[in-house]
Amino acid sequence: MIKAVAFESKENKGHYTADGPEVALTEGDEYGEVKDLKYALVYVRKDLKTPTASDINNFYEFMKSLNLFDYEEFKHLYKPAEVELTNEQYHEQRVRNDW
Numbered sequence: 001m002i003k004a005v006a007f008e009s010k011e012n013k014g015h016y017t018a019d020g021p022e023v024a025l026t027e028g029d030e031y032g033e034v035k036d037l038k039y040a041l042v043y044v045r046k047d048l049k050t051p052t053a054s055d056i057n058n059f060y061e062f063m064k065s066l067n068l069f070d071y072e073e074f075k076h077l078y079k080p081a082e083v084e085l086t087n088e089q090y091h092e093q094r095v096r097n098d099w
């Protein structure tokens with residue numbers, strides 16, 4: 001199992017923000033959220049160790065710098081949630097995101 005952080009809906013436990021707009025359209029529910037972690041936006045460390053609070057803060061700062069979405073609204077709707085990816089889910093993420 002691969003340690004990661006997904007961004008879980010504060011209103012719908014077990015629902016995560018999708019890994020991009022394409023995934024939200026094809027795999028997401030009416031809110032663009034997914035239940036299967038292979039389709040969720042996740043943070044995975046390169047060394048595969050458990051992400052730290054500092055890692056997540058750095059990730060937030062990076063995402064904020066892209067100016068692609070309302071960062072404050074994202075933090076209002078989603079919370080970081082420690083998850084474990086199966087090898088299959090991790091592989092799907094790597095392939096889709098060219099890691």
